[in-house]
Amino acid sequence: QKEVEQNSGPLSVPEGAIASLNCTYSDRGSQSFFWYRQYSGKSPELIMSIYSNGDKEDGRFTAQLNKASQYVSLLIRDSQPSDSATYLCAVNLIYNQGGKLIFGQGTELSVKP
Amino acid sequence: DAGITQSPRHKVTETGTPVTLRCHQTENHRYMYWYRQDPGHGLRLIHYSYGVKDTDKGEVSDGYSVSRSKTEDFLLTLESATSSQTSVYFCAISNGFNEQFFGPGTRLTVL
Numbered sequence: 001q002k003e004v005e006q007n008s009g010p011l012s013v014p015e016g017a018i019a020s021l022n023c024t025y026s027d028r029g030s031q032s033f034f035w036y037r038q039y040s041g042k043s044p045e046l047i048m049s050i051y052s053n054g055d056k057e058d059g060r061f062t063a064q065l066n067k068a069s070q071y072v073s074l075l076i077r078d079s080q081p082s083d084s085a086t087y088l089c090a091v092n093l094i095y096n097q098g099g100k101l102i103f104g105q106g107t108e109l110s111v112k113p
Numbered sequence: 114d115a116g117i118t119q120s121p122r123h124k125v126t127e128t129g130t131p132v133t134l135r136c137h138q139t140e141n142h143r144y145m146y147w148y149r150q151d152p153g154h155g156l157r158l159i160h161y162s163y164g165v166k167d168t169d170k171g172e173v174s175d176g177y178s179v180s181r182s183k184t185e186d187f188l189l190t191l192e193s194a195t196s197s198q199t200s201v202y203f204c205a206i207s208n209g210f211n212e213q214f215f216g217p218g219t220r221l222t223v224l
Contacts, residue, residue, distance in 0.1 A: 032211045043203055043215040044156070051211075088156065092211060100146075100171065101213055105155040 006104035019076040023089030032092035033072045079111045116140045117216035125222045132191040136204030144207040145187040149200040194223045
């Protein structure tokens with residue numbers, strides 16, 4: 001059974017702090033990794049994608065991938081109340097040919113003013 | 114929402130009735146997907162399409178069928194709706210380069 005696991009939270013951090021969201025996956029052959037943000041009552045919004053080991057930074061967001069440990073994380077620096085949402089980790093077994101995403105159940109993040 | 118619309122946005126129906134949900138895209142993307150999202154289960158793939166008239170099953174396809182006669186439209190049909198199909202349904206599209214973009218969703222209630 002291919003699985004993607006996340007802590008459900010809620011994860012509560014004060015405004016201005018670093019929020020760290022974690023995700024592990026079971027299939028060692030996974031090739032593509034994504035983080036989506038979902039506000040309550042809204043659709044998932046892609047915020048980061050990462051394909052190779054290491055860090056990828058985009059503004060206040062940093063995605064980290066470690067394929068040997070089957071671990072992907074998302075760091076949010078200078079967290080804002082507007083970052084309060086559920087963050088979904090998704091994994092794809094293939095690269096550049098469409099394919100199917102497997103989602104974790106999401107981590108709820110709450111940023112307190 | 115990356116040029117994706119879903120209709121209807123909300124629907125209430127009764128057990129045993131047929132229901133069709135529509136996903137329409139203006140991006141000319143090859144791949145289209147239908148997911149359902151339920152508390153405790155996250156997002157689960159129902160069916161997907163990799164081209165016109167080319168479709169395949171996802172992990173929760175029982176009770177659902179799909180059709181894609183044009184690049185821009187992907188229809189999801191519940192032949193005989195059941196209460197277990199009460200959910201939020203999302204359509205997603207991809208150009209094949211890995212990333213998927215989601216539509217606004219349809220909230221379906223089966224009484």
